[in-house]
Amino acid sequence: MSLRYCLSCKKICDKQTTLVSTQVFQCHTCRKPLVYFGREEGSISIESVLADYDALNPYNPIADFKGIIKDYENPQIDMGVIECEEILKHDPDNQESLRYLSKHYWAKGSVEKSLFYMDKINQINSVISEDMGYYINLLIIQKRYQAIITLLSKYQDSIAKFLGYHYYAISYLGLNQFKEALNYFYQAYHSCDDMKRKKKIKKMIRYLSAILDQPTQ
Numbered sequence: 001m002s003l004r005y006c007l008s009c010k011k012i013c014d015k016q017t018t019l020v021s022t023q024v025f026q027c028h029t030c031r032k033p034l035v036y037f038g039r040e041e042g043s044i045s046i047e048s049v050l051a052d053y054d055a056l057n058p059y060n061p062i063a064d065f066k067g068i069i070k071d072y073e074n075p076q077i078d079m080g081v082i083e084c085e086e087i088l089k090h091d092p093d094n095q096e097s098l099r100y101l102s103k104h105y106w107a108k109g110s111v112e113k114s115l116f117y118m119d120k121i122n123q124i125n126s127v128i129s130e131d132m133g134y135y136i137n138l139l140i141i142q143k144r145y146q147a148i149i150t151l152l153s154k155y156q157d158s159i160a161k162f163l164g165y166h167y168y169a170i171s172y173l174g175l176n177q178f179k180e181a182l183n184y185f186y187q188a189y190h191s192c193d194d195m196k197r198k199k200k201i202k203k204m205i206r207y208l209s210a211i212l213d214q215p216t217q
């Protein structure tokens with residue numbers, strides 16, 4: 001039997017936790033009708049599904065990216081880098097310098113280096129809420145999904161509901177934990193205002209439903 005979702009309990013219901021009576025599927029716990037979006041048939045790879053889902057850009061990709069380029073791509077940039085490195089020699093936890101270097105290397109296309117500096121900021125326990133989306137994108141690119149989950153649980157109060165669910169879903173998907181991913185995609189769906197994004201989430205839900213419906217070998 002297909003997995004369905006209970007909106008009020010916020011959980012996936014399986015064979016054991018679904019009540020079926022006269023074609024109606026209800027939650028075992030609260031007796032409310034369950035949500036089901038069907039299944040996406042065909043054998044598609046996780047990679048192609050994720051690419052289509054466009055995990056990095058929950059809102060507006062180009063604008064986000066341009067914002068970073070605009071601020072950090074200027075002729076004085078190397079002076080800034082030298083200055084920051086100098087500051088870090090005496091004050092290795094200097095947040096502003098770490099942030100500056102991270103974004104500088106991002107603009108230069110060096111994901112590893114920019115992630116290195118964001119990791120430092122995170123390690124010194126400074127508040128990174130304003131850089132959350134940026135930091136998480138770097139972690140997604142490097143496939144460090146467990147780190148994203150740890151980060152989200154640490155900062156769950158300072159991230160918008162939809163974004164939190166969205167990133168949890170992506171991370172669990174990346175870790176091949178499909179049921180957890182499905183659970184968070186349902187929550188993302190119900191807290192998303194953007195119609196285009198909702199359509200993509202629905203597709204993910206249908207895709208994961210198809211995977212999870214397959215009999216276990």
Ligand SMILES: [Zn+2]
Pocket residue numbers: 006007008009010027028029030031032
């Ligand atoms: Zn329920």
